[in-house]
Amino acid sequence: MTTATxxxxxxQGRAITRRRRVAGLVMLIGAxxxxxxxxxxxxxxxxxxxxxxxxxxxxxxxxxxxxAADKNVDAALIAAVIYEESxxxxxxxxxxxxxxxxxxxxxxxxIAAKSGGVAFEQGDLASPQINIxxxxxxxxYLQQKYEGRDxxxxxxYNAGEGRVDEWVxxxxxxxxxxxxxxxxxxxxxxxxxxxxxxxxxxxxxxxxLGY
Numbered sequence: 001m002t003t004a005t006x007x008x009x010x011x012q013g014r015a016i017t018r019r020r021r022v023a024g025l026v027m028l029i030g031a032x033x034x035x036x037x038x039x040x041x042x043x044x045x046x047x048x049x050x051x052x053x054x055x056x057x058x059x060x061x062x063x064x065x066x067x068a069a070d071k072n073v074d075a076a077l078i079a080a081v082i083y084e085e086s087x088x089x090x091x092x093x094x095x096x097x098x099x100x101x102x103x104x105x106x107x108x109x110x111i112a113a114k115s116g117g118v119a120f121e122q123g124d125l126a127s128p129q130i131n132i133x134x135x136x137x138x139x140x141y142l143q144q145k146y147e148g149r150d151x152x153x154x155x156x157y158n159a160g161e162g163r164v165d166e167w168v169x170x171x172x173x174x175x176x177x178x179x180x181x182x183x184x185x186x187x188x189x190x191x192x193x194x195x196x197x198x199x200x201x202x203x204x205x206x207x208x209l210g211y
């Protein structure tokens with residue numbers, strides 16, 4: 001074997017060893033990532049909590065619990081409406097809906113008049129306490145109006161009472177009203193999102209929401 005051939009084979013052997021080490025490291029990292037991913041999906045440990053706060057955030061749970069008890073509304077339903085409306089971010093829509101529960105000025109004035117909020121000002125909707133209190137009041141009002149049927153109440157929160165009243169009439173009454181009678185695709189998607197996320201909040205935040 002010539003010196004040149006020996007050096008070539010030695011270099012080739014080192015390259016193969018390096019590739020094997022890199023492949024082993026990649027497999028190790030991949031296995032760790034899978035394990036971490038499983039922990040995140042399962043909600044196990046700090047990583048699971050961190051992932052959950054990104055995919056299913058919850059804030060102001062003390063206010064939600066207090067308003068749920070005060071207004072006799074499911075705390076998980078309030079949290080799910082907030083998630084669907086604003087993802088727990090204080091914001092104002094192009095239509096002027098404000099705050100965590102995206103309450104329009106007209107609806108806020110109506111709630112203030114009905115609930116005795118004589119000192120209410122539109123700027124108060126930026127306060128999580130007032131915004132959640134008004135949103136919870138409105139959910140309670142809608143649930144009572146539609147006889148405890150969450151499908152109709154949540155649809156009305158999104159599309160308005162007038163639209164839902166029309167759909168209920170076309171359906172032949174509340175007892176016959178179902179998702180197929182919701183004429184707006186965006187409202188159907190909204191209702192499905194709220195009701196699905198309500199179950200998620202019950203499952204993953206039972207302690208925080210007081211279950």
